[in-house]
Amino acid sequence: MQGNQKPMIESPLIEKALGYIGGQWCGADSGKTTPLLNPATGEHLADVPSMGVPEITAAVEAAESAMAEAPSPGRRARWLTDMGDAMLAHKDELARIITLENGKPLAESAGEVEYGASFFHYFAGQLDHLSAKSLPGSIRNCRWTVHHRPAGVAGFITPWNFPVGMVGKKLPAALGAGCAVVAKPAPQTPLSMIACWALAEQVGIPAGWMNLVIGDAAAIGGVLCAHPAVRVISFTGSTATGTLLIEQTAPYVKRLAMELGGHAPFIVFDDADLERAADELMVNKFRAGGQTCICANRVYAHSDIAVRFVDAVADRVGKLRVGNGLDPQTTLGPLINRAGFDKVARHVRDALENGAKRIVGDDPPRPGHDWGAFYSPTVLLGVKSDMAICREETFGPVVGVSEFDDEQQVVDQANSTPYGLAAFLFTADVERAERIGAALKFGHVGINTGTNPTPQAPFGGMKQSGFGREGGLEGLLEFSEPQVLVRG
Numbered sequence: 007m008q009g010n011q012k013p014m015i016e017s018p019l020i021e022k023a024l025g026y027i028g029g030q031w032c033g034a035d036s037g038k039t040t041p042l043l044n045p046a047t048g049e050h051l052a053d054v055p056s057m058g059v060p061e062i063t064a065a066v067e068a069a070e071s072a073m074a075e076a077p078s079p080g081r082r083a084r085w086l087t088d089m090g091d092a093m094l095a096h097k098d099e100l101a102r103i104i105t106l107e108n109g110k111p112l113a114e115s116a117g118e119v120e121y122g123a124s125f126f127h128y129f130a131g132q133l134d135h136l137s138a139k140s141l142p143g144s145i146r147n148c149r150w151t152v153h154h155r156p157a158g159v160a161g162f163i164t165p166w167n168f169p170v171g172m173v174g175k176k177l178p179a180a181l182g183a184g185c186a187v188v189a190k191p192a193p194q195t196p197l198s199m200i201a202c203w204a205l206a207e208q209v210g211i212p213a214g215w216m217n218l219v220i221g222d223a224a225a226i227g228g229v230l231c232a233h234p235a236v237r238v239i240s241f242t243g244s245t246a247t248g249t250l251l252i253e254q255t256a257p258y259v260k261r262l263a264m265e266l267g268g269h270a271p272f273i274v275f276d277d278a279d280l281e282r283a284a285d286e287l288m289v290n291k292f293r294a295g296g297q298t299c300i301c302a303n304r305v306y307a308h309s310d311i312a313v314r315f316v317d318a319v320a321d322r323v324g325k326l327r328v329g330n331g332l333d334p335q336t337t338l339g340p341l342i343n344r345a346g347f348d349k350v351a352r353h354v355r356d357a358l359e360n361g362a363k364r365i366v367g368d369d370p371p372r373p374g375h376d377w378g379a380f381y382s383p384t385v386l387l388g389v390k391s392d393m394a395i396c397r398e399e400t401f402g403p404v405v406g407v408s409e410f411d412d413e414q415q416v417v418d419q420a421n422s423t424p425y426g427l428a429a430f431l432f433t434a435d436v437e438r439a440e441r442i443g444a445a446l447k448f449g450h451v452g453i454n455t456g457t458n459p460t461p462q463a464p465f466g467g468m469k470q471s472g473f474g475r476e477g478g479l480e481g482l483l484e485f486s487e488p489q490v491l492v493r494g
């Protein structure tokens with residue numbers, strides 16, 4: 007496997023824009039590459055390999071061979087600590103790379119690196135949970151011990167919205183549990199992962215434990231689903247792709263962790279602290295330009311406070327600065343591509359045509375190419391449940407507000423979606439918060455906060471938002487297989 011893709015992007019962390027298999031940087035066997043553009047400027051950042059079945063298979067085999075060595079938990083914990091430290095030491099450069107290929111503002115990219123690193127540090131301290139446990143006493147005249155064995159090679163397929171954050175959640179759990187990894191970045195954001203793999207090489211994670219394959223999604227998915235050495239696939243992305251992977255793995259009975267789409271409700275009651283709710287909505291909704299699976303997509307405000315709340319939000323939205331994420335003044339970057347722009351524009355048009363009122367925003371020009379998809383931050387009032395914005399994930403900087411009067415009515419509306427990832431509610435009434443928290447069918451429920459997940463807690467979806475968890479002990483156990491030894 008050869009490759010010599012000198013990237014246009016100048017970075018000490020990206021000497022060559024290549025994949026990494028069995029401890030070697032390599033391109034596609036065919037020599038084929040795909041150009042990668044900056045979504046804000048159209049600047050040509052690099053040509054990345056278009057790998058196919060043979061390279062992916064080689065990566066899986068490299069991972070399988072590496073696992074034969076079975077390093078101790080102490081050694082694996084050291085890898086995680088060293089990786090987390092290295093990410094923080096190179097935070098600024100990693101952040102710059104994320105912004106160049108994803109478009110999000112630099113400060114957010116730096117926050118994403120810290121977030122990713124925090125999972126490495128957290129899991130480094132959790133590996134004791136994998137120690138063998140002897141069950142007390144004699145059972146059926148035998149002594150029983152429960153072991154946690156590495157599940158097998160882990161395949162990762164990740165999206166572009168958090169190129170470091172997403173792999174940061176998965177990698178330390180898999181490596182910590184003793185699983186070698188084959189990871190596939192999203193086609194829009196391979197460079198951030200190349201940079202992380204360069205750090206892994208620097209800190210001395212041995213050959214074969216972290217493999218990076220870049221190229222044809224269907225080919226990579228096909229090998230990961232069918233190869234017998236891959237025992238776990240951890241996927242973050244759309245429900246459509248997740249469903250396909252479930253179907254493709256069905257004949258092989260593999261473990262899956264699926265973090266799929268969201269369609270988060272954000273409910274504001276009449277007794278809520280409206281300034282606080284507006285502040286939290288801003289962070290929650292506009293992080294990554296509204297292109298996150300936990301961001302509020304349906305905002306329900308009690309009719310007594312709806313106008314006041316919308317005014318508070320509109321004030322803040324009016325202060326957002328749209329532009330190139332590398333500019334320190336920018337607080338909202340471009341959408342990832344023109345398809346993203348078209349979807350947001352369709353949702354806004356549909357809402358306006360069906361009676362919603364635009365409080366902030368305008369009709370930005372459609373870009374003539376796949377980059378430069380800047381959408382004006384928008385606030386809509388009078389959104390109804392049959393509008394597209396209430397039925398589909400918008401993935402853009404649009405706040406659509408509906409009014410409600412009754413608690414049960416808003417809970418039913420919030421739950422009336424096939425998705426169940428994140429929900430948020432704002433109220434001063436502690437009992438109501440508990441009651442609604444339990445009634446909402448979502449894996450992550452924020453009460454008077456719009457906060458994102460944290461390494462210490464299991465994060466994941468209910469219903470069609472998926473299954474499996476990232477973070478917490480649950481996240482570690484996704485990659486570990488319990489085995490019982492019974493001694494007679």
Ligand code: ADP
Nearest residue numbers: 163164165191192193223224227242243244247
């Ligand atoms: P999004 O719409 O957010 O890009 P996708 O589900 O299309 O969501 O993409 C998430 C990840 O899944 C990306 O890395 C993408 O390349 C990958 N992907 C897309 N189609 C397939 C497929 N058929 N098999 C495996 N991975 C896929």
